[in-house]
Amino acid sequence: AQRVTQPEKLLSVFKGAPVELKCNYSYSGSPELFWYVQYSRQRLQLLLRHISRESIKGFTADLNKGETSFHLKKPFAQEEDSAMYYCALSGNTDKLIFGTGTRLQVFP
Amino acid sequence: EADIYQTPRYLVIGTGKKITLECSQTMGHDKMYWYQQDPGMELHLIHYSYGVNSTEKGDLSSESTVSRIRTEHFPLTLESARPSHTSQYLCASVSVSYGYTFGSGTRLTVV
Numbered sequence: 001a002q003r004v005t006q007p008e009k010l011l012s013v014f015k016g017a018p019v020e021l022k023c024n025y026s027y028s029g030s031p032e033l034f035w036y037v038q039y040s041r042q043r044l045q046l047l048l049r050h051i052s053r054e055s056i057k058g059f060t061a062d063l064n065k066g067e068t069s070f071h072l073k074k075p076f077a078q079e080e081d082s083a084m085y086y087c088a089l090s091g092n093t094d095k096l097i098f099g100t101g102t103r104l105q106v107f108p
Numbered sequence: 109e110a111d112i113y114q115t116p117r118y119l120v121i122g123t124g125k126k127i128t129l130e131c132s133q134t135m136g137h138d139k140m141y142w143y144q145q146d147p148g149m150e151l152h153l154i155h156y157s158y159g160v161n162s163t164e165k166g167d168l169s170s171e172s173t174v175s176r177i178r179t180e181h182f183p184l185t186l187e188s189a190r191p192s193h194t195s196q197y198l199c200a201s202v203s204v205s206y207g208y209t210f211g212s213g214t215r216l217t218v219v
Contacts, residue, residue, distance in 0.1 A: 009148070034207070044198065044210040086151070094139055094202050095166070098151040 002027050004089050006099035013077050014107050021072040021102045023061075023087030032090040033063055033070040036098075039083045047072075047085070057081070077106045110135045114199050114211035121189055121218055129184045129214045131199035137209075139202040140182040144168060144195050145213075151198060157182055189218040 003026040013019055025031060035047040048056045050063040050070060061072045070087060087099040112133040121127055133140065138159040143151040143166075153166030157176040171193070172186050186193055199211040 004150075036208075043212045046207055049207065095141070095153055095156065096151075096208065097153075097167075098143075100148070100150045 002031075002089060002091055002097050004087050004097050004099035006085075006087055006102050008102045009100070010103045010105065012105040012107065015079055016076050019072075019074045019077045019081070019104065019106075021085050021087075021104065023070045023072065023099060025068050025070065025087075025089050027068075027089060027091055029091060033061070034088040034090070034096070035059070035061055035070075035072050036086040036088055037083050038086070044086070077104075079106050079108055082106045112199060112201050112209050112211045114197075114214050116214060117212060118215050119217070121216070123188075123190055123218055125189050127186050127189055127216070129197055129199075129216070131182045131184070131211060132180050133182075133201040133209070134180060135201060135203065135209065136179065137201035137203050138179065140176070141200045141202070141208075142166070142172075142174060142182070142184050143198040143200065144170065145198060146195050155184065189216075191218045194218050 005024045033050040036044050037047040038044045059074045063070050084101050084103050086101045088096045115130045140157045142155040144154050145151045152168035154168050154170040155174040157163045163174050172184050174184050194217050196213050196215050198213045200208045
């Protein structure tokens, strides 16, 4: 069965600390993985996708097929990074399967 | 401006009422989706469409129905609202280049 697991509902760090939001997936084929972000009172938006191999707003995520993980990382968190982060998977269709999300709080 | 629009943003309605949640996009995308999200939970796909006159049910069973008479319009209807329908409903359209674009959502409360 296709599934995305985000084990942490809430992650709190201080400004300047490293951040890692965990995401594990279950999929039998070759998935496409995404991270979506929702800032306060804004709509859900794409942060990054694994095929792009980009760094967006200082965030990176590497697909590890051996560990079936797609953790989101940032070396130095900023207060403006506080938001809800969703990991999502797309299989052989466009349909997205979402995790339950992790709320990141960055304290000054 | 090319975007996806959902109305209303918030809706409080009595049990038994018929409601339609509007979703329109001006990007010319063929693929559109409705997701339902309860507080603190993941988004669940309830309906999708790959073009005009094409609609399919998603992974989560829903008593709602959808229609796709025009490319830009993908409304969701509840014939008789119940408190169990209280949730947030998100509409999205998809392009190959930019992936998903989500609307702002409709937060529905049925009392």
